Amino acid sequence: MCFHMTQVQVEEKKPEYKIVRYSPWLVHFNTGACNGCDIEVLASLTPLYDPERFGVKLAPSIRHGDILVVTGAVTKKAAERLKILYEQMPCPKFVVAVGACAVDGGVFYKSYSVVGGADKVVPVAVYIPGCPPRPEAILDGLVKLLEAIKKGEVEKHGCGDGQTQSS
């Protein structure tokens, strides 16, 4: 991973991310998935894999969420919902795409009903490929996201500088 951020930019971004780095709360959103990734996300939040040692928990509502976990090949009907949900989240906020379908549409990318990937609708910070990815892989992706946030290295987000979309 290679980040071209100057020292000044890192200093400016750091205070915002302090909130997220200590206890990030997850919101899970299914945009038309087969439920394979959903049950693995559900499994990764159980005591067997112990996500709470990283401070990761399920948020009670969208307004308390820090990290949006997206599963599913984003169907056209779900795309509008995803955008509204993302806009409702308070900053700072980051999106994690779990599963091959959320990464780029998976096996469904040519379908008439599918937009094809969460990054066509919202800026995605971390991609976790797999069909479905194991709970260990999901936690690994989340931990990598948290470490990148701590170093102020995450560029793709929808807050600050008037940005609302990634490239």
Added chain:
Amino acid sequence: MSKVVEIPIVTTEVPIGPQHPALHEPIMLKVYAEGERVVRVEINTGYNHRGIEKLCEKNSFYRDIFIVGRVCGICNAVHANVYVRALEQILDLYPNKRAQYLRVLAMELERIHSHMLINAVMAEIIGFETLFMHIMLDREKVMKAKEILTGGRVMADYMMVGGVRRDIDEEKRSRLRDILLKLKPRVEYYKKIFEEDETITKRLIDVSRISYRDVTSHGLVGPVARASGVKIDSRASDKYDAYGEIPFNVVTRNEGDSWARMMVRWDEVLESIEMGLYILEHLPSDGNPVPDEKRLPRKFPPGEAYTRVEAPRGELTYYVMSDGKGQNPYRVKIRTPSVNNIINSGFMYLEHSLADVPVILASLDPCISCMERVTVVDLEKKTSYKVHLKDLAGGRV
């Protein structure tokens, strides 16, 4: 009409104000209540529509095996199996006995994990969280068994035309046997809890009792039908793969209420464990269950096949038509059991209280990971608020 309850397909908040909602999001179940009594139900669809049938027409017959496995992650083995059997009918090419036994083992392991999942969810909905955690922990054993057999915890990708993708050796066979033997007393314990514990029996018994005629006239299938005495099971009628040789019972009950629907599932888990043990004991050795992929025909003759399989949720059917002109199918039609069970079941909620709605919904075994938060619009007080499905079930609405 004093209350309207909307059960969404997705876990999201809908920003609706105190007036009648202007923003309609795709909700699966919209329940109209007079006080606590349900008077009308609307069921909506289409949120998960990924255009799979059209996609299957654009890909070759063999590629479609991977696409149809991803229709449902929870029951992917049965989807792949019924599609592959339709292809085998068109090609007139059949797997050997060892492959058939291994296929049945994969499908029965899937039945066990799916039934345990929905029973755990039902326990969670009525507030019995400890039981939810315990069942989910024991379910991890089944996920391990699935991984040993097929190579994947969730997505099996195990079926192929003419057989299965991998064989098992003696060590795997004994590991699988150990897991099933450890699982059996746990499942018997859970079944006893569902029979005796008042937390459960008080919430499930007598809730939405449906008759034999209700089931057949609405086309309901699976455990929902068998709990009302309708003895339908694709395994017993079509006797596909090795089901003609492996002894098992079709579990039915006569009560027809939500409790019976869950008990049928526990009994089926016990049947599946017995079948798994029988398979591991009597695995035939009539050759390699993995066919040679290079020898499989590339050109399909014209023909049509309609195959059925008993998925954990009910009768799942595939229709495949080949026009003999290319490498892609002309038509693939998938009818999942949930399409019949969910869309045709609106009548089951009427005249029940709001708190029973989540219980009835869970007893039908929909894809419940998609539905958690419920919107209640109180038309008298002109307010709307969000509650968890659990709170609706607990009467805190």
Added chain:
Amino acid sequence: MAVEMDKHSLLESFSIGKGVVKPNRKVYIVEPGSIKKIFHALIEKYGYESFYLSTLIGTDLKDEGKIRLDYYVILLPEEETIVLRTHLPRENPVIDSIIDILPGALAGELETHDLLGVVFNGNPFLKRGAFVPSDLVEKGVYPLRKDSGV
């Protein structure tokens, strides 16, 4: 067994042709107008408990100018699968809905209408966009038709 033979002869009395769908499903080819009569007769003579409608499959036979509808019925208690097959003209695929006598037909009729454009007269729940996304509905596209362009 005798009751089963009666059901088959009832179906045969309406059929204008026969066939087989693999592995062994008997197909009775009937006129579109007979579909509702057949279900009515089954219910009158044998009751609701004697069968259920498993699925309704529509297929676009573009080269023949027809849309084919297959009603897959499971006869009880033997659990035997039979097919009622009928053809509608592709330019105007209209047939009577059976939802008033058989509520279980709702799922199949909704789907066949939205994806293929078959009109089931008398079904008040039919609507476009039940499954298909709104941008295709606005263009009037039925995705499963062979000339839909999707």
